[in-house]
Amino acid sequence: MDLKGLLAAKKDAILRKWFDAVLESYPADTSNFLKTKKNRFANPVGYSLTKGLEALFDGLLQGVEIETLSPSLDSIVRIRAVQGMAPSKAMIFPFLLKNAIRGELEPELRGDRFSGEMTALESAIDALALHAFNIYMQCREKIYALQAEESQRLTYRLLQKAKMVCEVQGEDPGTGSSKDTKK
Amino acid sequence: MAKFTAKPNELSKINLTPRRKEWMDTPVEIREHMYCHPAKIKDLQTVDFSHAREWKPADEDWKLPQNWEQIVLDGMQALLKKYRSFQVFMDICVRCGACADKCHFFIGTGDPKNMPVLRAELLRSVYRGNFTLAGKILKKINGARTLTPEVIKEWWYYFYQCTECRRCSVFCPYGIDQAEITMMGRELTNLLGLQIGWIAGPVAACYMKGNHLGLEPHTITSSVELFVDDIESITGIRVEPTFNRKGAEILFVTPSGDLFANPGTYTAMGYLMLFHELGLDYTWSTYASEGGNFGFFTTNEMAKRLNAKIYAEAKRLGVKWILGGECGHMWRVLHQYMDTWNGPADFLEVPRSPLTGTVFDNAKATRMVHIAEFTADLIRNGKLQLDPGRNDHLKVTFHDSCNTSRGMGMLEEPRYIIRNVCNHFYEMPEDTIREKTFCCGSGTGLNASENMELRMRGGFPRANAVKYVREKYGVNMLANICAIDRATLSASMDYWNPGVQVCGAHELVANALVMKGEKERTQDIRLEPLPGEEETENV
Numbered sequence: 001m002d003l004k005g006l007l008a009a010k011k012d013a014i015l016r017k018w019f020d021a022v023l024e025s026y027p028a029d030t031s032n033f034l035k036t037k038k039n040r041f042a043n044p045v046g047y048s049l050t051k052g053l054e055a056l057f058d059g060l061l062q063g064v065e066i067e068t069l070s071p072s073l074d075s076i077v078r079i080r081a082v083q084g085m086a087p088s089k090a091m092i093f094p095f096l097l098k099n100a101i102r103g104e105l106e107p108e109l110r111g112d113r114f115s116g117e118m119t120a121l122e123s124a125i126d127a128l129a130l131h132a133f134n135i136y137m138q139c140r141e142k143i144y145a146l147q148a149e150e151s152q153r154l155t156y157r158l159l160q161k162a163k164m165v166c167e168v169q170g171e172d173p174g175t176g177s178s179k180d181t182k183k
Numbered sequence: 184m185a186k187f188t189a190k191p192n193e194l195s196k197i198n199l200t201p202r203r204k205e206w207m208d209t210p211v212e213i214r215e216h217m218y219c220h221p222a223k224i225k226d227l228q229t230v231d232f233s234h235a236r237e238w239k240p241a242d243e244d245w246k247l248p249q250n251w252e253q254i255v256l257d258g259m260q261a262l263l264k265k266y267r268s269f270q271v272f273m274d275i276c277v278r279c280g281a282c283a284d285k286c287h288f289f290i291g292t293g294d295p296k297n298m299p300v301l302r303a304e305l306l307r308s309v310y311r312g313n314f315t316l317a318g319k320i321l322k323k324i325n326g327a328r329t330l331t332p333e334v335i336k337e338w339w340y341y342f343y344q345c346t347e348c349r350r351c352s353v354f355c356p357y358g359i360d361q362a363e364i365t366m367m368g369r370e371l372t373n374l375l376g377l378q379i380g381w382i383a384g385p386v387a388a389c390y391m392k393g394n395h396l397g398l399e400p401h402t403i404t405s406s407v408e409l410f411v412d413d414i415e416s417i418t419g420i421r422v423e424p425t426f427n428r429k430g431a432e433i434l435f436v437t438p439s440g441d442l443f444a445n446p447g448t449y450t451a452m453g454y455l456m457l458f459h460e461l462g463l464d465y466t467w468s469t470y471a472s473e474g475g476n477f478g479f480f481t482t483n484e485m486a487k488r489l490n491a492k493i494y495a496e497a498k499r500l501g502v503k504w505i506l507g508g509e510c511g512h513m514w515r516v517l518h519q520y521m522d523t524w525n526g527p528a529d530f531l532e533v534p535r536s537p538l539t540g541t542v543f544d545n546a547k548a549t550r551m552v553h554i555a556e557f558t559a560d561l562i563r564n565g566k567l568q569l570d571p572g573r574n575d576h577l578k579v580t581f582h583d584s585c586n587t588s589r590g591m592g593m594l595e596e597p598r599y600i601i602r603n604v605c606n607h608f609y610e611m612p613e614d615t616i617r618e619k620t621f622c623c624g625s626g627t628g629l630n631a632s633e634n635m636e637l638r639m640r641g642g643f644p645r646a647n648a649v650k651y652v653r654e655k656y657g658v659n660m661l662a663n664i665c666a667i668d669r670a671t672l673s674a675s676m677d678y679w680n681p682g683v684q685v686c687g688a689h690e691l692v693a694n695a696l697v698m699k700g701e702k703e704r705t706q707d708i709r710l711e712p713l714p715g716e717e718e719t720e721n722v
Binding site: 026027078147155 | 214216217283284289290291292293294295298402405406409440442443444445448612614615632633635636639640643644647648651670673674677678679
């Protein structure tokens with residue numbers, strides 16, 4: 001059996017380890033809630049993590065282009081980008097997969113049998129982490145953009161009245177549309 | 184976001200496991216982007232709030248008044264005496280935890296002190312230590328603690344991370360109203376001059392000018408004129424609103440934010456069009472020019488002072504009854520407090536729709552009707568000609584505002600309106616709407632910009648439900664009946680669900696409303712081409 005086969009066979013256990021490790025970045029009371037509450041609307045953070053991590057794992061296993069995993073990465077990163085963690089803590093979750101795999105497959109990974117495949121997989125995880133950081137930065141920049149856009153939106157008519165806005169081709173701060181409207 | 188402090192060689196040694204500590208032993212950490220800027224001195228002085236001073240939440244020393252401890256304990260004693268509910272809520276919680284995971288801030292932040300039960304314990308622990316025999320004797324064993332400057336910081340930090348949405352109260356077997364506990368917490372911190380700018384500014388402006396934005400009469404009338412111009416270019420009809428007109432049958436009061444903030448402005452245009460079409464004998468007021476009440480987020484007394492102008496203006500103008508626009512907290516104030524604060528409004532008549540003859544008995548005490556009730560009644564009685572096809576470019580879902588749903592039980596009227604003016608309406612999942620609706624995450628004066636990160640976390644549970652209907656049905660419009668929702672959900676959608684826009688119910692009414700003598704409509708209220716008119720627009 002190759003490494004992919006091994007990973008597929010132990011998917012549930014690896015995912016559980018990975019999920020638990022990610023949850024350790026939250027206080028104990030919280031991680032317990034995130035782990036046990038299954039309803040996706042009552043526990044959207046836990047649900048997003050569970051689904052997102054599984055999709056990332058499957059994608060890595062199938063060797064898909066990292067960019068195609070953007071939606072799954074986004075569903076996790078977008079949350080962690082506003083949860084007050086230092087960037088290093090918020091973005092550690094892809095790397096924790098390495099620990100989960102090595103922990104779960106410890107006997108099998110002894111020796112050199114899978115070293116080539118493991119190096120390739122860990123490189124893919126690194127690439128995933130770098131891509132995650134791109135999304136993280138987009139989210140952070142969005143937060144600051146929202147602050148600026150909102151102040152404009154809240155006083156839009158006042159600005160219009162003071163003739164401080166004019167007709168341009170572009171995005172309307174009030175509607176987010178890209179029609180030929182006022183700005 | 185926390186500041187990045189780790190040195191490079193420490194990065195690989197991060198221990199992610201949080202230390203296990205009792206909540207009382209976990210000191211509060213005042214984090215940037217989670218709080219709003221302090222109030223300006225002049226705003227506090229305008230309304231006679233005490234201990235106005237320069238202070239910064241990030242500083243160690245908050246420059247509390249010398250006798251701060253006495254001020255707080257005297258204040259707490261007074262509140263306990265005045266409000267039986269506060270006394271009861273301090274005593275009866277059995278810490279069953281039913282509320283713990285129902286708060287949008289806990290769900291989004293993961294901070295245990297955002298569990299409603301624990302947020303209340305911040306206050307209860309001081310109550311026990313100072314006002315109960317068991318607490319005085321047993322101290323920490325009884326869950327009591329000493330009042331310290333750190334406790335004050337903790338109160339301020341967490342009571343401004345609660346939007347008084349009352350979702351937790353729905354699940355509490357004792358019906359403990361967490362919103363009231365937060366109100367008490369805010370009253371106490373207010374006694375120490377610990378108010379936030381985003382609340383104190385509007386309160387002072389409202390006290391001096393009649394509305395949160397501090398708009399003077401000529402500014403209000405000229406901005407409504409801008410709406411009138413836009414309505415004319417869309418419909419060919421020039422509507423003619425009146426201001427401060429004595430002898431009008433109805434006084435119309437709405438949140439001032441809808442006069443200037445997009446997308447609320449489109450809702451205000453909807454009111455103008457509807458009233459014109461009905462030939463309603465109504466007037467706007469440039470004095471009672473604010474339906475909202477940010478005083479409600481400071482002290483009971485301040486809220487009462489700001490509210491007084493509505494009845495006073497109704498009396499001055501000699502109207503028969505009052506109609507109110509779409510808003511959330513405005514309606515909790517009007518529905519549950521106005522009558523006992525500034526009533527009885529015996530100089531007004533029990534509201535009766537001049538179009539349908541319907542008597543609004545539910546407003547017998549306050550004499551003020553929510554526009555969603557008024558419009559739903561019009562539709563029910565066939566008084567409006569509607570073309571819902573004009574909203575066919577929209578796939579709409581409805582966000583119940585916390586205050587109108589849980590505060591006054593208004594669940595069906597807005598849905599009835601939307602179903603009659605739109606062909607594509609989809610509900611979000613059951614546990615996220617009606618009485619169990621999730622807050623927008625930015626209510627109670629927390630809709631500032633500097634705390635955007637907190638708002639995004641608190642808004643996540645709502646946004647997550649919107650995401651579901653967006654993915655399942657292609658929803659692209661989030662309707663609501665609250666001015667703060669319109670202002671804040673736009674940012675929330677932009678972050679969590681790009682492409683989903685936000686509107687008031689009466690914007691949808693305005694699109695669908697077929698007005699007598701109107702020209703063929705090619706644009707919606709946002710001046711964007713109607714479905715099928717895109718090509719014409721581009722020619």
